[in-house]
Amino acid sequence: MTSDIELDQESxxxxxxxxxxxxxxxxxxxxxxxxxxxxxxxxxxxxTRVTPIPNMPACIKGVMNLRGTVVPIVNLRSKFNxxxxxxxxxxxxxxxxxxxxxxxxxxxxxxxxxxxxxxxxEPAPDLGQNVDTAFITGxxxxxxxxxxxxxxxxxxxxxxxxxxxx
Amino acid sequence: MQIDISRFRxxxxxxxxEHLENMEAALLQLEGEPENTETLNTIFRAAHxxxxxxxxxxxxxxxxxxxxxxxxxDQLREGVAKASDQLVELMLTSxxxxxxLLAAEKENADPPGNVDEVIAALNEAFQAATGGQSLDGxxxxxxxxxxxxxxSSGETIYxxxxxxxxxxxxxxQDPYLLLRELAEMGQVLDIQVDSTALPPLAExxxxxxxxxxxxxxxxxxxxxxxxxxxxxxxxATRWNISLSTDTDTDTPKTSEANAAEGxxxxxxxxxxxxxxxxxxxxxxxxxxxKAKPDTSAxxxxxxxxxxxxxxxxxxxxxxxxxxxxxxGELVIGTSMVEQDLASFGAGRESAAMGQLGKIVRxxxxxxxxxxxxxxxATFQKMARVVRDVSKKLGKEVxxxxxxxxxxLDKTVVDQIGDPLVHMVRNAVDHGVEMPSDRERAGKPTAxxxxxxxxxxxxxIYIELQDDGKGLNRKTLLNKAIEKGIxxxxxxxxxxxxxxxxxxxGFSTANEVTDVSGRGVGMDVVRRNVEALQxxxxxxxxxxxxxxxxxxxxxTLAILDGLLVRLGHEVYIIPLLxxxxxxxxxxxxxxxxxxxxxxxxxxxxxxxLLRLHQALQRGNGQDYEDGLLVIVEDQGRRxxxxxDELLGQQQVVIKNLETxxxxxxxxxxxxxxxxxxxxxxxxxxxVSLMHRPPANNTSASRECMSLDSxxxxxxQDTAEANTDPNSLTVx
Numbered sequence: 001m002t003s004d005i006e007l008d009q010e011s012x013x014x015x016x017x018x019x020x021x022x023x024x025x026x027x028x029x030x031x032x033x034x035x036x037x038x039x040x041x042x043x044x045x046x047x048t049r050v051t052p053i054p055n056m057p058a059c060i061k062g063v064m065n066l067r068g069t070v071v072p073i074v075n076l077r078s079k080f081n082x083x084x085x086x087x088x089x090x091x092x093x094x095x096x097x098x099x100x101x102x103x104x105x106x107x108x109x110x111x112x113x114x115x116x117x118x119x120x121x122e123p124a125p126d127l128g129q130n131v132d133t134a135f136i137t138g139x140x141x142x143x144x145x146x147x148x149x150x151x152x153x154x155x156x157x158x159x160x161x162x163x164x165x166x
Numbered sequence: 167m168q169i170d171i172s173r174f175r176x177x178x179x180x181x182x183x184e185h186l187e188n189m190e191a192a193l194l195q196l197e198g199e200p201e202n203t204e205t206l207n208t209i210f211r212a213a214h215x216x217x218x219x220x221x222x223x224x225x226x227x228x229x230x231x232x233x234x235x236x237x238x239x240d241q242l243r244e245g246v247a248k249a250s251d252q253l254v255e256l257m258l259t260s261x262x263x264x265x266x267l268l269a270a271e272k273e274n275a276d277p278p279g280n281v282d283e284v285i286a287a288l289n290e291a292f293q294a295a296t297g298g299q300s301l302d303g304x305x306x307x308x309x310x311x312x313x314x315x316x317x318s319s320g321e322t323i324y325x326x327x328x329x330x331x332x333x334x335x336x337x338x339q340d341p342y343l344l345l346r347e348l349a350e351m352g353q354v355l356d357i358q359v360d361s362t363a364l365p366p367l368a369e370x371x372x373x374x375x376x377x378x379x380x381x382x383x384x385x386x387x388x389x390x391x392x393x394x395x396x397x398x399x400x401x402a403t404r405w406n407i408s409l410s411t412d413t414d415t416d417t418p419k420t421s422e423a424n425a426a427e428g429x430x431x432x433x434x435x436x437x438x439x440x441x442x443x444x445x446x447x448x449x450x451x452x453x454x455x456k457a458k459p460d461t462s463a464x465x466x467x468x469x470x471x472x473x474x475x476x477x478x479x480x481x482x483x484x485x486x487x488x489x490x491x492x493x494g495e496l497v498i499g500t501s502m503v504e505q506d507l508a509s510f511g512a513g514r515e516s517a518a519m520g521q522l523g524k525i526v527r528x529x530x531x532x533x534x535x536x537x538x539x540x541x542x543a544t545f546q547k548m549a550r551v552v553r554d555v556s557k558k559l560g561k562e563v564x565x566x567x568x569x570x571x572x573x574l575d576k577t578v579v580d581q582i583g584d585p586l587v588h589m590v591r592n593a594v595d596h597g598v599e600m601p602s603d604r605e606r607a608g609k610p611t612a613x614x615x616x617x618x619x620x621x622x623x624x625x626i627y628i629e630l631q632d633d634g635k636g637l638n639r640k641t642l643l644n645k646a647i648e649k650g651i652x653x654x655x656x657x658x659x660x661x662x663x664x665x666x667x668x669x670x671g672f673s674t675a676n677e678v679t680d681v682s683g684r685g686v687g688m689d690v691v692r693r694n695v696e697a698l699q700x701x702x703x704x705x706x707x708x709x710x711x712x713x714x715x716x717x718x719x720x721t722l723a724i725l726d727g728l729l730v731r732l733g734h735e736v737y738i739i740p741l742l743x744x745x746x747x748x749x750x751x752x753x754x755x756x757x758x759x760x761x762x763x764x765x766x767x768x769x770x771x772x773x774l775l776r777l778h779q780a781l782q783r784g785n786g787q788d789y790e791d792g793l794l795v796i797v798e799d800q801g802r803r804x805x806x807x808x809d810e811l812l813g814q815q816q817v818v819i820k821n822l823e824t825x826x827x828x829x830x831x832x833x834x835x836x837x838x839x840x841x842x843x844x845x846x847x848x849x850x851x852v853s854l855m856h857r858p859p860a861n862n863t864s865a866s867r868e869c870m871s872l873d874s875x876x877x878x879x880x881q882d883t884a885e886a887n888t889d890p891n892s893l894t895v896x
Contacts, residue, residue: 051735051843053822053829054781063826063835063843068495070835070843072826101825 024114024140026147027094027107030082033147034107035114035140040096040152044110047091061106066095073104074156098156105152114147116140121149177480178219179272183265185212190261191546193254194553200249207390209257210239211397216264218398220271227277228267234285235260238292247295256287258550321352324392324407326381331402334375339399345379347395352385483576486536490723493526493533494818494837500526501839534721537577541619541628542570544583548590548617555594562601562612563594572619574626575721578698582628582718585691585702589630589714590615592688597634597712607709609633625700626720631713637706639663664704664712668692698722699742725819727836727846729812730795732778736844737808738817738836743849745796745803747811765794765805772796774805777847780831780855799849806852819846831855 024035025044050062050073059079063070073093077085085091085108093104124136135155140147189212192205199205213236220228235257241247259280266278326348330341348354360378364370383392389407396405504519545567556563574582598604598613605611616631642663646652651669658666667688695702699719706712719725719742727738728747748767755763755774763774774794794805817836822829833848 049842051835051845053826053845054832055830063822063845065837065841065843068491068498068820068837070820070822070825070837072822103825 021115021117024116024147024149025094026111026114027092028109028111029076029080029107030085033111033145034076035116035147035149036094036096036105036152037149038113040098042095042097042102045093045095045104046089047087047093047106064093064104066102066104069102071095071102071104073106075106077106077108079155096152096156098153101156103156114140114142116142116147116149124148175223178223179268180480182216182219182268185216186261186265186268187543187546188212190258190550193258193261194546194549196249197251197254197553200254203243206239206243206249210236210243211394213239214394214397220268223271225267225271227281228264228271231260231264231267231281231285234288234292235264238288238295241292241295247291253291256284256291259284260288321384321386322409323355323382323384324389324409326383326392326408327404327406328379328381328396329404329406330375330377331400331404332374332376333400334403335373337400339403341375341377341379344395344399345381348381348383348392351387351392351395352383354381355384356380356382490533490537491818493530497526497530498837498839498841502841505840534723535573537575537721537723538573539576539579540571540573541579541582544579544586545570545617545619547583548586551587551590552594552615555591556598556613559595560600561594561598563598564612564614565617566614567617567619569619572621572626574619574718575723577722578626578718581694581698582716585694585716586617586628586630588688588691589716590617593630593632593634593712593714597632597636599635603635607635621720626718628716628718629713630716631711633711636708636710636712637664637667637704638708642666661705664706667704668702699725699740723819724816725836725846726814727817728795728814729838729844730777730793730808731810731812732781732808736812736838736842737777737781738815738844738846739795739797739806740833740846740849741814743797743799745798747793747795749793767796767805770803772803772805774807775852775855776807777852778807778809780852781847797849799853802853804849804853806847817844817846 023038025038025041026033026035028034045066048064050064052062053060053072056062059075061073061075063072065071077083087106090109092107092110094107094110095102095104120142121138121140123138124133125139135151137149137151140149189209192208192212196202196205196209213232217229217232217236220232238247238253238257242249242253247253263278263281263284267281269275270277328341328344330339334341345357358380360380361376363378364376370376385392392407396403399405500523504523507516507519549565549567552563552565593615594613598615599607599609601611604613614633616629618627618629618631620627620629639660643652643658643666646663646666646669647654651666652658668691669689692702695716695718699722700717702714702716704712704714725738726741728741728744730737730739750765754765756766757763761773763776764771765774766772776792792807792809793811794807795811796803796805798804817838819833820835820837822832822835829845831848831851831854833846833851835843835845838844
C-alpha cells in the first residue's frame with residue numbers, strides 16, 4: 001500500500017471528454033503498453049498480499065482484502081502467456097469495476113492517462129498466438145507509442161478460461 | 167407540483183404485506199373470540215389502510231375488492247353481523263385474494279381467478295348481514311338493536327379540531343380533502359378557521375401550513391369512523407374530537423382534555439348519545455367527566471402502542487449490510503492497531519486501547535443485532551397453515567407456539583418459512599390422526615401441534631412436536647429398502663430409521679394428496695435447512711407422536727471457525743462440522759483399493775483426505791505426521807489432514823460470488839486480524855473432491871479387512887461409481 005492513487009471518476013477532467021475522445025489508463029506488461037478505459041478504473045493500489053484460491057487457472061492469482069471487500073486478482077502476464085515476473089514495490093494492482101463486480105489486475109507498472117480520439121483507434125491486428133484478439137478494442141497510436149486497448153468486460157467476464165461470470 | 171409516487175410503490179407493497187399479515191393474525195384470533203371489538207378494529211384498520219393506499223397507487227382492483235370487504239367488516243364492527251366461522255373463512259380467503267391481487271400488480275401477472283367469486287360471496291354476506299338487521303331489529307338482540315336505532319334517529323354532534331403540522335403540505339396532504347371527507351359524513355353546522363398563527367407575509371413560508379380549523383359536524387357516524395378520516399395524516403398533525411352536546415352552548419373543551427379523551431369505543435359513544443337524549447346537559451357533562459378516567463386509560467394504551475410502532479425505521483437491507491460490514495472492518499482494523507501498538511510499546515498494555523477494543527466489540531455485537539428479527543411472523547403463518555390443512559382433512563388440531571419472540575437473522579427467518587410449512591403440513595397430515603382414531607387410541611379428539619423456538623448456545627432451535635401416531639419404523643424401513651435408499655442387510659438404529667424420512671425421494675403417504683405426499687417434502691426441508699448451515703432431525707415414539715428439531719445458526723454473517731494452516735495459507739473449517747482433531751502416526755493410515763486412504767478410529771473406518779492435495783496447496787512437506795481434523799457432514803465422517811491447528815475464532819463470512827464466482831470446495835472467505843484473506847472450507851464440497859488416488863503404493867499397506875471396507879464403500883458410493891478405476895470390494 002505504498003502508492004495508493006485515488007482516481008476521482010466524478011471529476012470532468014478525468015471523465016469522458018466532450019466529443020469522441022476517450023481516456024485510457026495505460027500500463028505496461030513486459031515493455032508492452034496496454035490501456036483500459038478509465039471509467040472502469042476504481043483505484044490503483046500497490047501490490048499487497050494475495051491469498052491464492054485453490055483449483056484455479058494460473059491467471060487467477062487469488063483474492064485480496066480491499067478495505068473489507070474480498071477482491072479477486074487477475075494476473076495479466078499469465079493471461080497473456082507472458083513469462084511470470086517477481087512482484088515488487090513497483091508492481092501495481094489496478095482495481096476495476098466490471099458488471100458490478102470489483103476485480104484487480106496485476107500489472108508491471110502504471111504509466112499515465114491517454115486521450116484518444118475514437119477515429120484514432122485502429123482495429124486490432126492479428127497478433128498471433130500470444131494474444132487472443134477477442135478482448136482487444138483496438139490499437140491507439142500516440143506520437144511514438146503504440147497502446148493496446150483492452151476490452152476488460154470481454155477479458156474478465158466472457159473469456160472461457162476466466163469464466164468469472166459463471 | 168407533480169409527485170412521482172411510483173418510487174413509493176415498493177414500500178407500499180411491503181406495508182401492504184404487513185397489513186395483510188396483521189389482518190390474517192387478527193382473523194385467526196377472531197375465530198376464537200368473535201365478539202372482540204379490538205380485533206375487529208385491527209382487521210378493519212388493516213383493510214382500510216390497504217384500500218386507501220392501493221387507490222392512491224391506482225390499483226383499482228385492489229381498492230375495489232377491499233372496499234367490498236370493508237363494507238362487510240363495517241357491519242361486523244357495528245355489531246350488526248356476527249363473525250361466524252363461515253365469515254371468518256370467507257375473510258381469510260379474501261386476504262389471500264388481496265395478496266394475489268397485490269402480487270399481480272407487483273409483477274404484472276394475472277390476478278387470481280376467484281376474485282369475482284369472492285366479491286360475490288362478500289356481497290352476499292353483506293346483504294345477509296344488513297337484511298338480518300332489519301329482520302332482527304324489532305325483536306332480536308334488544309340492546310344492540312336499540313342502540314343502533316337510537317343512534318340513527320338522533321345524530322350526534324361532534325366538535326372536531328384539526329391542527330395540521332407545519333409540514334402538512336410537505337407530506338402531500340391537503341386539509342381541504344380532510345374537510346371534504348368530514349362534510350360527506352354528515353352535516354357541517356359550523357366551521358371556523360383559526361389564522362392567529364399566520365405570520366406576516368414577509369416571514370411566511372408558502373409551503374407551511376399555519377391554519378387551524380374547528381368543525382361542528384352532525385353525523386350518524388361513530389367517533390371511531392371520524393378518527394379514521396385522519397388515518398393517513400402525518401405524526402405531528404393533531405386532531406381532537408369531542409361531543410358537542412348542544413349547538414348553542416358549545417363551550418369547547420380545552421385541548422388538554424380533548425387530547426386525553428382519545429378514542430372512546432363505539433359502545434361508549436352510543437350510550438353517550440343515548441344519554442344525550444334523556445338527561446339534562448349539565449349532568450351529562452359531569453357524568454362524562456367522571457367517566458373519563460376509564461376512557462383515557464384505554465386511549466393512552468392505544469397511543470403508546472401506535473407511538474411504539476412509529477419508532478421503527480425502515481432501512482434498506484443493503485445499507486444495513488454495508489454498515490455491519492464496515493463495523494466488521496473496524497474490528498479488524500482495531501486489532502491491527504492493537505498488534506502494532508503492542509510491538510511499539512514492548513508489551514506495555516494501553517488502557518486506551520483496551521477501552522477502544524471493548525467499545526468496538528460492543529458496537530459489532532449491536533450491529534449484528536440489527537439484523538435480528540423475531541420469528542413471530544413466521545409462526546403466525548404456520549397457524550394459518552395448520553388451520554387450513556386441518557379443516558381440509560377434517561381433523562381437529564390445537565396449535566400452540568412458544569418462544570415467538572426468539573430472534574433470528576432476517577435472512578434465516580425469510581428462508582425458514584418454506585421448510586416450516588412443509589413440516590407443519592406433514593405433522594397435521596401424517597402425524598395427527600383423525601378424531602375417531604384418536605378416540606380409539608384413548609387420546610383427546612383434538613390433536614396438539616406445538617411449535618417452539620429457543621436459543622441454546624450459539625444456535626437457535628425450532629421444534630415441531632405433535633401428539634399424533636408417530637413413525638412406524640417397520641413401514642419406514644420397508645419403504646426405504648423398497649426405494650433402494652438403504653440396503654436390507656444394513657443394521658440401522660431406531661433413530662437412523664426415523665431420520666430416513668429426510669432422504670431424497672422418500673414419502674410414506676400411501677396416496678399422493680394435495681396436502682403432502684409428493685415425496686419431496688422432508689428432503690426439501692433438509693436441504694433448505696442445510697443451506698442455512700443448520701441441521702434437522704426427528705425423534706419419534708410410535709403412538710405418542712414425533713418431534714422434529716431444526717437447528718439453525720444465530721446468524722449467517724458470522725461463523726465459528728477452526729483456523730488451520732496448510733503450507734503458508736490459513737484456512738478455516740466451520741467448527742460446527744468438526745468432531746475432533748487427532749494426531750496419527752504414518753502407519754495408522756491405510757490404503758484401500760478404490761477408496762484411497764483411510765484411518766481407523768475407535769473401530770470406525772474413516773476416509774482420509776489430504777486437504778493440501780484437494781486444495782492444491784503446499785508440497786514437499788512431511789505430511790505423514792500431520793494432524794487430522796475429523797469432520798462430519800450429513801452423517802458422513804471424514805478425516806482432513808492439515809499442517810497445524812492455529813486456533814478457534816469467530817469470523818465474518820464474505821461471499822466469494824460477490825466479486826468472483828463459486829469455487830469448488832470453498833464456502834467463502836473472511837478477513838483475518840492481520841488483514842489477510844482466509845478461505846473457508848466447504849466440507850461437503852471438499853468431500854466431493856475426495857477421489858481415490860492412483861493406486862501405486864505398496865500392497866503391504868492395503869487393508870483387506872472385508873467388514874470395514876463395506877461401510878467405507880457404501881459411504882463413498884458416489885465417488886466410487888464415478889471412478890472408472892474403482893473396484894467394488896464387497
